Amino acid sequence: MSIKPNQPTWPVWLPLRDELRTLTPYGAPQIHDVVQLNSNENPFKLPDEVQAAIVKEIKEVAASLNRYPDRDAVRLRSKLAQYVNSASNTEFSVENIWAANGSNEILQTLFLACGGSKRSALGFTPSYSVHPLIAKITGTQWIEGKRSSTFGIDIQLATAQILAEKPSLIFVATPNNPSGTSTPLSDLELLADAASKVGALLVVDEAYAEFSSEQSAATLIAKFPHVVSSRTMSKAFAFAGVRVGYLIAHPSVIDAALVTRLPYHLSALTQSAAEVAVDHANLMQSGIQELLSGRELLVRGIELVGWKALDSSANFILFSGFTRSSNEIWQEFLNRGILIRDVGLAGYLRVSVGTKAENQRFLTALQEIAQ
Ligand SMILES: Cc1ncc(COP(=O)(O)O)c(C=O)c1O
Structure with missing residues (x-):
């Protein structure tokens, strides 16, 4: 699966500024039938109470x-x-x-x-x-x-x-x-x-x-x-x-x-x-503690297979220590239905902390890939 954005070819009639001609649109791949651990999103759905309050408010604003x-x-x-x-x-x-x-x-x-x-x-x-x-x-x-x-x-x-x-x-x-x-x-x-x-x-x-x-x-x-x-x-x-x-x-x-x-x-x-x-x-922020525990779990899992995880103060982890290229390892995860982020740093990949089930999927894949 190729999901890198293509470099646009600009028509001659478009007076686009020269310095923008080599740019590709910013964006991580958005694939929906996989475990999405690539955009540092919060994996938890909005609490029902907040969903209901938003719907009520929007109805009034409508x-x-x-x-x-x-x-x-x-x-x-x-x-x-x-x-x-x-x-x-x-x-x-x-x-x-x-x-x-x-x-x-x-x-x-x-x-x-x-x-x-x-x-x-x-x-x-x-x-x-x-x-x-x-x-x-x-x-x-x-x-x-x-x-x-x-x-x-x-x-x-x-x-x-x-x-x-x-x-x-x-x-x-x-x-x-x-x-x-x-x-x-x-x-x-x-x-x-x-x-x-x-x-x-x-x-x-x-x-x-x-x-x-x-x-x-x-x-x-x-x-x-x-x-x-x-x-x-x-x-x-x-x-x-x-x-x-x-x-x-x-x-x-x-x-x-x-x-x-x-x-x-x-x-x-x-x-x-x-x-x-x-x-x-x-x-809205009631999931933070669970994400911090999930972060610890992922760090331990990464270190258990002999790879290295950076000390993170956020809801994601940058890791290294694999011998194959970042792109190969990224693809191995994707082949197992897990989308993480190749941030363009050779030898590193980034994973966002997910729900308990998503973290477990990542750790299972990790154990297979790191063998
Ligand atoms: C460091 C940093 N700043 C800003 C943003 C932008 O976030 P948003 O535009 O969703 O507020 C991101 C998104 O990932 C980020 O990682």
Whole structure:
């Protein structure tokens, strides 16, 4: 089965920008009749109570779908502020929160506001590949900082690179995708210091924050107004299908997002469903403990066959130690009905934590493949 996206062939009449001609559409394969452990989704269905509350809310909203939604999603943003405050002991209000269609749109908004031609963005790879992709799409020069062989960030090297390159945007994903490793808050403070010296925004991509025991970078904003945290409801909230991400930031950054956003970008359906989900945050996140236990189980299973699993603070594990190519091993799993992720790092593969049954399917396949 070939599921790699093909490189499009562009017709001569299409005035596509030169720098986009070699790109293929971003995306992991979406195959439905397999165990899907490739997109770091939350494997648990929405609790019945939340499903019912969403249906009830949407039924009410349906009558006024002839009208545009609240352009600035004030009610949802206020609820998200309360959610963040109760999780991180902060004092944010609606002025500190921006909401959009997934955190990918949050990231794009930041690029639109602070990137563009004559600007650069720095990230530490391997990390979330959408950061350099949006840089390219927005005409922002991408500067690649490197992570160590254990996927950490050498803060001295990173600081020197920030001071030398003077980027407008600096990206740190923590927990990092694909490694699952996290950057301590004390290191983020040092990066924030360096960022302030060159007038950069430090964007901490915290898509997996709820799986980690580290304090959120949102707690740094009171001291460092140029630090922002990009969050999502796609992972711990088990809400990937609705597409809701949010930004926690100083009000001036939120104002910049307001200037940059498309009018009425967040549909009335999305806003009302997300409000219900945030109201039921505890219930929505009730699977986290089970996912953390599942993570331990998978790590042990990977190590039992003599392979290596990276220490993960997220709902996925990057593993290595197999002697055949990543692509061959990935295919072996797929042949057994299990879709994991070849993240393009030679010698590594990534698996998302699934339900108990899905984890067991992975472990059974693993034992066969590693023989
Ligand atoms: C590090 C990181 N940031 C952001 C995202 C985007 O998530 P979403 O657009 O679903 O909020 C992902 C998705 O996998 C991710 O891994």
